[in-house]
Amino acid sequence: KNQVEQSPQSLIILEGKNCTLQCNYTVSPFSNLRWYKQDTGRGPVSLTIMTFSENTKSNGRYTATLDADTKQSSLHITASQLSDSASYICVVSGGGSYIPTFGRGTSLIVHP
Amino acid sequence: GAGVSQSPSNKVTEKGKDVELRCDPISGHTALYWYRQSLGQGLEFLIYFQGNSAPDKSGLPSDRFSAERTGGSVSTLTIQRTQQEDSAVYLCASSLNSGREETQYFGPGTRLLVL
Numbered sequence: 005k006n007q008v009e010q011s012p013q014s015l016i017i018l019e020g021k022n023c024t025l026q027c028n029y030t031v032s033p034f035s036n037l038r039w040y041k042q043d044t045g046r047g048p049v050s051l052t053i054m055t056f057s058e059n060t061k062s063n064g065r066y067t068a069t070l071d072a073d074t075k076q077s078s079l080h081i082t083a084s085q086l087s088d089s090a091s092y093i094c095v096v097s098g099g100g101s102y103i104p105t106f107g108r109g110t111s112l113i114v115h116p
Numbered sequence: 117g118a119g120v121s122q123s124p125s126n127k128v129t130e131k132g133k134d135v136e137l138r139c140d141p142i143s144g145h146t147a148l149y150w151y152r153q154s155l156g157q158g159l160e161f162l163i164y165f166q167g168n169s170a171p172d173k174s175g176l177p178s179d180r181f182s183a184e185r186t187g188g189s190v191s192t193l194t195i196q197r198t199q200q201e202d203s204a205v206y207l208c209a210s211s212l213n214s215g216r217e218e219t220q221y222f223g224p225g226t227r228l229l230v231l
Contacts, residue, residue: 008158035216047120047207047222048159055217093158097216103149103172104216108158 006031006099008107010092016113021084025110027077027094035098039068039079042091042109051079051092084114118142120223122208128229129198137193137226141210148191149220150183153205162206165191166214198230 008029017023029037036055040048052061052068054077061068065088067080081088094107121140129135141148150162161175165185176182180198185191195202205227209220 038219045224047209047224049222050219053217053219102214102216103161103164103175104220106151106159108156 006096006101006105008094008096008105010094010107010110012110013108014111014113016115017084019084019086019114019116023081023084023112025079025081025092025094025112027079027096027107029075029077029094029096029105029107031075031096031099031105033098033100034072034075034096037068037070037077037097038095038104039066039077040093040095042093044090048093081112086114086116088112089114120208120210120221122206122223122226124226125224126227126229128231130231131200132197134194134196135198135228137195137206137208137228139191139193139208139210139223141189141191141208142221143189145210145212145221146188147211147214147218148185149209149211150191150193151207151209153207153225155204159207162193164214195228198228200230203228203230 011026038053039051042048054070065082091109093109095104097104148165151159164172180196183193205225207225209222211218
C-alpha cells in the first residue's frame, strides 16, 4: 500500500531558528516527491519537486533532500520567519497511479 | 485572477440538504482534481477529470457524491442529503496535464459545515 508518513506532527520554534521536517514513504515505483506549504485557510502551494536522481533542491530558505534508497526526504527551513507558520505536506507520486499520495503534514508554528 | 478559484468559500447547511461546490481551474489546464481535507487529516482524493471525462472516481465516499466538468473547464461537486461527517474543506486542484510530473495548483477550498 502506498503510504507517506511525516514527522513531527507539530513543531514550535522561535523566529530565526532552523528546523527540519521528515517524510518517509513506501510509494513504489517512485516518480517524484513534492513538498507543499499550506497556510491557514489557503490551498497548498508547491515548494519543491524532486525526482529519483536529485538529492538536494533549494528554494530560498527551504532546502529539500531525498534519499531514494531509504525512501526518506527532509525539508530544512533556515532562519525561520513568522510567515513560515503553516502546514508542510509531503506528496509522493508513483505507485502505479496518476493520483499522488499525501502525507498528513507537519504543523509548524514560529513564535516571535 | 490566474489561479484556481472555488466558490463558495464557506457553506453552512442543514443535515439532509444538497450542496453544490464550484471550481474554476487555471485556463488551459486539462486535468482537475477534487480532494477533501478533514481537521487534522491529510488530503483525501475524491475524483479526477481529464478534460470532461472522469477516469478515476475511486475516491468518492458514497453515491451521495457526484461531480461533473463541462467544456473542459468549470467543475461542480455535488453532495446530496448531506451528513455531519461530510463537514470538511473541499479542495480543487488543476494541472496542465495529468502526468505524474505535473504540479497541481490548488484553490483556496470550500469550508463545508453540516449542522
